[in-house]
Amino acid sequence: MMHRTKRAHRSIAGIGLVAAAALVLSGCSVTGAGTSSGDTEGDGTGTINALFMKQAGYSESDVAGMIKDFESKNPKITVKPTFVAYEALHDKIVTSAPAGTYDVVHLDVIWPADFASKGIITDVTERFPESWKSEMLGGALTSAEYQGKFYGVPWGPSTKMFFFNKEMVAKVGASQSDLTTWDGVLAVARKIKDAGLVKYPLAWSWSQAEALVCDYAQLLGAFGGEFTDSSGKLVTNEGAGVEALAWMKKTIDDGLTDPASLTFLEDDANKSMAAGKTAMEINWESTFRDQNDPSISKVVGQVVVTPTPAGPNGDHPGVNGSMALAIGAKSKHQLAAWKFIEYMTSQSVQEQYVKSSMTNWKSSYTKPEVTESNPEVFETAGVAYDSMILRPPVPNYNSVSQTLQVEIQNALLGKKTPQQAMDDAVAAANANLG
């Protein structure tokens, strides 16, 4: 027995040594990347796997419809879509990258730096027509660009807009003109609370997730701030960064913000408003579609959409939440993948599904037949896309964002003062950015 264990141990150690030696001799990385080469272009036919998010914007049935049309126009290409929650999308792209599972992946505006610098998505600059750069909205282009190169094609610009229940607002004698500033919003919220229409007039997506940083970004912009200075360091512990956070905390203390917001994602805030429990919120464009869908909403026809309210100096940029479609670095069907992306992002397809997501083609905004299909959101989008605030485009954005999420929540929970929380966030994040 003793003898056997010893030998087994020796064998395992042997395997370890052999593997180590192989690794050293071959001189390749421990990830095993960079060894396989060969044809990645493909012949423009076959089956491609595409990864999408299942949340705001285009719905699962929208995408299914687009794929059906694409396949009928390209009978030699079959598209297999996979949908995951936004919160799982980043990690799914990362974990599937070495196997090359997905030919096409759905990209958020905050990821090009991360994925491009780490070789997870393909540089498509050469395929990207020069004319698109002027025909697409600038804010949307950032969702596919890193250091002057393109790593995808924008698939809908996006920002958070302001939604309010006009019946509740009217009951307290207010109107849309009272809701153009955040001060105005709080004053109306106070009246709605005092009138007992709802317990908490405001709901936000403030759970420990990217959604929290999106809401914070929008308020940071309203207070006239930026995430980083010219040298790329996080500076949210000065001025506007702290004021915006203190403002958020105060709305909780004053009983105007639903404390459950700390457990909410966008969809929860959306549902709360659709259930008539929330009078006002900021959320993505497709919220308007959902609030007017009688199968999930009790407030059909009562919700008004406007650009996000302004801060003390009149600034009111929306957070840039644009998305893009990119080709996985390990895809063996890059030509077919590109054809699919070209189709999905084309002006005609984006215009057809404009109720779900806005289009990133500038000329769509002046076509009456397009704008008429979703007039309220189009009117708002025109203003909103003029100025957008960008979250820091850095390769390790994800860890910077997590630091911000935790510290913002620490302040909102009263565990730290806003100043202390932001000082800690900046110290941790800048060490990371270093």
Added chain:
Amino acid sequence: MSVVSAENTDTLGGSPSPGNPPRRRREKQGRLAFWLLLPAAVAVFGVIIYPIIRTLFISFFEVTSALATDTPFVGIDNYVHVLTSASFWDSMGRTLYFTIVSTALELTFGLIVAGLLNAKLKARWLFRAIVVIPWAIPTIVNAAMWKGIFNAQYGSLNALLTQLGIIDEYQAWLGDPTTALNMVILADVWKTTPLVAFFLLAGLTSIPPELYEAAKLDRARWPRIFRSVVLPMLVPSISIVLVLRTVEAFKVFDIIYAMTRGGPANGTQTVAYYAYTTAFSDQNFGVGSALSYIIVVVILALSAIYLRLLRRSEMSLL
């Protein structure tokens, strides 16, 4: 592969006992055994041994992408980084709390449930079948269900407590770091108590009735019988459950991922979740691997301690 063949030849050649079949037949059987074991060996190597070795390697390198081509060797830097980071120790603290509280509660409730299920009731099989249901529910479904129960706006816990007059207004049960951790523990306890109960039930049924009778003849009351008969006889079952549950609780991940994703303010971020975030969200695979190894070492240590206790307790029973 060499592990398997070495082990096989060892087993065959190394343990001859009187009355064995002739050598040729034994060799034939050995070959058959080798081929029969081969698929399992390949599977074990592929999904257990290879990843373990690979992870150990990666933990000594700086790997910042799933497709990194430049991965410098950093020695034990990743381990040093983890062991000196405050967030690691915070998550260790939370994991320890989760492990101790959930295991203690599961053991307590498990013992009570086992006692009830052991009672001579009509339709005892029905109760036993019902009790096993929580354990049969997949963790992810269990997490979604409790997330619904704890919901701040329409959760049934809020409805129940308000209607009973225990709380005045609806609470965001998952909105405060400490409360959220306790609520996740509650969900875990609900799911796992049946498993513990069944382990203990097996122990209870194996206690000979004569022992109870003898104790009664000695005029022992129930508390005394419990302390002097039931508990000592249950020690082996309790030990097994303790080992299983401590290890399971220590590496808790799925229920956290589905209920709170580590929030709010990292209040429910356990060490396994921390390792996941480090490796796959931050794409810091070297540090993530080092973290995994630290978790493995802790679990091995815990298991070793428990197994030693277990062995001793068995001896004491003999």
